Each structure stands twice: as structure tokens, then as C-alpha cells.
Amino acid sequence: QVQLVESGGGMVKPGGSLRLSCAASGFTFSDYYMSWIRQAPGKGLEWLSYISTSGSTIYYADSVKGRFTISRDNAKNSLYLQMNSLRAEDTAVYYCARDLISSGFYSWGQGTLVTVSS
């Protein structure tokens, strides 16, 4: 069955960096667009970044543009999010999601918690 497993979360100081990973299984990873989405404590869902199947097309939300970088390694069935210049407001659970074309985020991981605090 389809599985998305995020890892790499943890506690980091403001201004620090963190790299999240998402391991995919149960489907042909290279065939699907992928996104990162986050959820601050007690808040709603916020889309952050999208990457096409080959990685040639990438989009970011304004809130993370210039600080976060999405990438993928289709040979390793993995999605990544490099997060730099982290702020307290980046504290959230980060989810990776499989995007079905024009159908929404069809599959979700269980999330990984990132806490930015001094």
C-alpha cells in the first residue's frame, strides 16, 4: 500500500537549518508530483512547496520562498525539504503529500514535528 514516511524533524534554534526527508513506497514515485504542507500547533494546513515528476518545475508559497528548497531523488524514492533561516513561526508538523493531477493531495504522510526555539 502507499506509504509516505517523513523524517528529519526536531528542535532547532532561530536562524538554523534542517533537512526533512520523505520516503515513498507502494507506488511509482517518479510518476507523481509531490508537495510539502505544514500545520502550526492548533492551526490549519498551509501548502509550502510543489515539485514536478522530474524536478524541473518547482513552486513555493511566499512564506518560505528564498528560505526553503524542495528536491527529489527518484532513484531513492525520496522527497526532501531543505529549510534555512528558520524562524519561530516555522514551528509546525510538516507533511509530504502525493499530488494526483487536478485531484488534490491524494496521499499524506504522518508528519514530522519541527520546533524552532531558542
Next chain:
Amino acid sequence: QLVLTQSPSASASLGASVKLTCTLSSGHNNYAIAWHQQQPEKGPRYLMKLNSDGSHIKGDGIPDRFSGSSSGAERYLTISSLQSEDEADYYCQTWGTDIWVFGGGTKLTVL
């Protein structure tokens, strides 16, 4: 600007039905959306894609109790025969050329 608006909360009794609403911003009446369910302390779960004409395609294993409908800029999620496990947050989501948008979510309480 592409925006989705949801009521913050809703409630209904066990065994009853409830209809949740997601409203698309002006000029976006023809957009399809997706509905997601998030049970407490869990990741979101895809429920369905809902088109502007009310047709919908549900995700794997989604019970028949969940259905969708549309009217103008409104997109609806109806849950019938409410069960205790339906108590959750429900989010609508849509997409543009280079943007993906979520509504603020509706917290459903099953009484």
C-alpha cells in the same frame, strides 16, 4: 485571489447527517476542490475530489456515508449516519496554476 472559506465549527448528533460548506472566492466558481479529514492527532486523509457540477470521486476506502455536492461557488461535504469517529477537522483544498490553497477547516463535533 484564490481563497476558500469554511465555518470554524459544526455539530450534529450521532446517527444524524451534517453538511459542511466550503466557499470559493469570487471568480472561481468553476474550480474543483478536494475534501480532507483530519482526526485528532493524525495526519490528513483524502476524502474526495468534488467538481463544480457536483460530480465527485472518492478516495480509496471512503465509506458511502460521505458524499459531495456543489452549487455555484459553494462546495459541500455531507456525512450521513454520523459515527463517533467522524469527529474530526475537515479541510477543503483547491489548486491554481502555481498555487495550492486550503480552507481554514471546520471542526466537526459529534454529539
